[in-house]
Amino acid sequence: MSASKRLWLIIGPVIAAFVILVALLLSPINFASNSKSVERKAAVSLAPQVFKGRQIKKQALAGDYVPFFGSSELARMDPMHPSVLAERYDRNYRPFLLGSRGTQSLTQYYTMQTISTQMKHRKAVFIISPQWFVAQGTRKDAFSFYYSRLQTVDWLQQVQDTKMNRYAAKRLLMMPSGHSDHAIAAMLRKVAKGQALSNYNRLELSVRALILSHEDQLFSDYQLGHNVNKVEKAAKQLPDSQSYAALDKTATKLGKEHTTNNNLGIDNGFYNTRLKGHVADLKGEQKTFDYRKSPEYSDFQLVLSQFAKTHTDVLFVLPPINEKWAKYTGLDMNMVDQTNAKIKQQLTSQGFNNIDDLSHDGGQPYFMQDTIHLGWRGWLAMDKKVKPFLATKKGSTNYHINNNFYSNDWQQLAPTDQNLAQPKWNENK
């Protein structure tokens, strides 16, 4: 065989593969059209590719699905979980679960970029965790795990020079993910400084948008997991009547059955896998935990600004902490109360008045599934607000965003009653 023929046999397939790949990713074909069953699976999958993607969310939220933003509690799929209740009683809505362990405000903000059209004048549920508000803010590795270039590109394509966008760019640049693509990093630096993107930037964005959206369309419905089966199995345990008296009876019974191997009111499985071996070490471990001062408050402001921008009517849920657990670990409940007060102040002062504050219910029996996550009777308590809230599809809003919540002053404000009543704003950028 001649050398040139051999050479072509080597590089020919590489060239062919390259051409096919480029054609597939850059062609204007839309590969997406998800079946109802994909939507149904994706809505409860909690899969990162769904969370980071766009196509499935867009399609589902254009229909009967309502976004439920949250974090680790969404994975507690006992029979009172919002997805199970909606499924069993065939309600007029279905939750689309957005969030897993480690998805905090900043991550949620960027996720919302892909579905801003679908959220306009619609409703949403947002479950806040006080545990997000730690001193160092969102963890860089957790943020990387849920970071999606597609969302950033979507965001950059519609970015305008506002305080919200400057702050979001600044925060993203503080994460390693913000530097994973040098062209995007350069654009983020511009946005953070309030400069406009160039035409060349827009071209770079369109090429990326094309490639990333095709990736999303082709691969996001892959491996959506078995949570649908979990939901169906859980639905079978629910009574025929959805009266709260009947549901509460079931919830109590289930809670009792599942919390038998410990006296902290924690689910047996969770206790066995996560706590059993070293529960003694955890006594008094959380004495010094403090959620009152955190950059998370300003990240949370991004979420609020985004809701205001899309005029989304949101029900905020403030979950409690398992009281027995808090006592055991020495968590300062006064600190937690102040944290919740600070969050509520940020909400109500800007017109976000739909708040389901469950933060004082951590002592009720079978309210929590484990340490900090809602379970049986807790989910049910939340449903008492969720169900009437979602009875109608469209909501009205009257939000008035205050950019002072982006300031370091607010992040570091000690939430005493006095401070909250009259916050001092020193920075006026």
Place this chain on the structure above:
Amino acid sequence: MINLEPYGNPQYFIYLLIGLIPLMIGLYRGHRWRWYQSLVSLVFIFLMFDGPKLEQGIALIGYVLWEWIMVGGYMAYRNRANNRWVFYAAVVLSALPLTFVKITPAVAAGHTSIFGFLGISYLTFRTVGMIMEMRDGIIKEFHPLLFLEFLLFMPTISSGPIDRYRRWLADYETVPDRDKYVGMIEKAVHYIFLGFFYKFVMAYFFGTMLVPRLSALTLHYGGDGLSWPLVGYMYSWSMYLFFDFAGYSLFAVAISYLMGIETPVNFNKPFLSPNLKEFWNRWHMSLSFWFRDFVFMRLVFAMMKTKLFKSRVTVSNIAYILNMLIMGFWHGVTWYYIAYGLLHGLGLVVNDWWLRFKKKHRKSIPHNKFTEAFAIFITFNFVCLSFLLFSGFLNTLWFVKP
């Protein structure tokens, strides 16, 4: 400013290939256009160290000047005289910038040395190796330009493999014949795609998908001792380390091949090694061979010559431990790197003892498929355990737990 991390993403290969095509056409036709090779190398090195990395770029220029004087100066001296103290001084001075870089974070926590840049270790291996071979009389002349071209050979500048000057020069001064070059391209294509699989699929899976989760699980729920997530972390991180580094090494070797240089390979199925000695013949080979030739062998000779110890076994045991300890220190002056080096040094001593014992009792010790598999299993787990140390995660778990 555009800054390109070497082999950081698939696009990098497209840019690189575009730059290399003229050089490849030349090589295919039997010419090596050295000026073009230097030009394209400089462009890519510039892109590695510009923009946000500019400080590193300046450090690199200063470093190269320093080494040029050290290596060139020593050669000039060596051609006239051969005092061993001058030789020691040349080695120490040549390694001085690297020493600063390694010691700075240990004495001033959170700081990095201004002398540091990506790849300083690998360049130092090359210069120190050259000085040692000059002392041995194997390298007889210092060519000012070729030295720079060797030191800054673009595909391997950031993380090796560590080539040797004479081997590299022999490749560089000739052009492979057409059949051989086509064979090298074939291998390069294979290596690049295997590297894609290693780095962008496997290393991503272990490093980005598993490791952070297991890390968080261990820190939150694992306690300080042995726990299931910690075991998971150990294996995932080990796999991540292998696939990330082996993938990177495949890229560096492949790009060298496209440039007509047969840079030595770095990994040869290390996790299938039946013992620890064999592991070091298959894991990060260019580094362990460098240590074998320039540290271990020289320690052994020095100890034999001075008759410090009677027993050959003692000599080699001490050399193993010192060799691995120095490697540990080279990784960084932290307790876990040093413990990692010590562990491997002791491991090699035990391994050597076992091999001698086995030789003596060949008849009574069974040898079959099962014992072979068992040996691989033991070696693999020992190595993973040492990588858990190496990862620094135990430091996080025990001392800086968030």
